[in-house]
Amino acid sequence: MSTFTIFLVLIVVVAFLLIVVIMVQNPKGGGLSSSFGGGGTQQLGGVKKTTDFLDKSTWTLATVLLVLILASNITITRGSESLDSKALDPEAQSTQPLPEALPSAPAATPAANDANTEEE
Template structure:
């Protein structure tokens, strides 16, 4: 249960970082680089866009990996539950009721 809690905290942190990185980007391609200067005179403008793109992919992949590992850690905590084979379970015995005896025939009038 502790491992699942650790994964849950890490997933929340990665989700928050992913939201921040996505919100900084501009959907039209400008993003953070357009706020730093419109021309290519500034040295790190293209590198900023590349960094945001790579960090988005990295955080997305990290989120998927954390979710998979958290599901594995959550399932491994329930090792006390045992699944029985159908062969191990004895079928319930049901008694077949005896056929009803026919009622005495009523003479027809």
């Protein structure tokens, strides 16, 4: 398994986790954090702590995803050929013969109907 494949699998896993964490959140203060506890009773973890955890995990997963994407670019195997333009390298320019001049088109000939009109 190549290094790029490992990075690709990690990127997919982190992206999936990021989607799950974002979907659990509710932008209006609800979501998973509102399902814990209710109306002044004992709360499991507390609403504020759950919201903080989801917020921190979103930023952490987004940062990890960005780092993995940038790191995977380093591991991409490239061919042995340079991707630079050969037009800028005077040694790489090969002298190709210029295309020969196109032969001039023959003069327009009268249509074949002229021979047929003489027979009638």
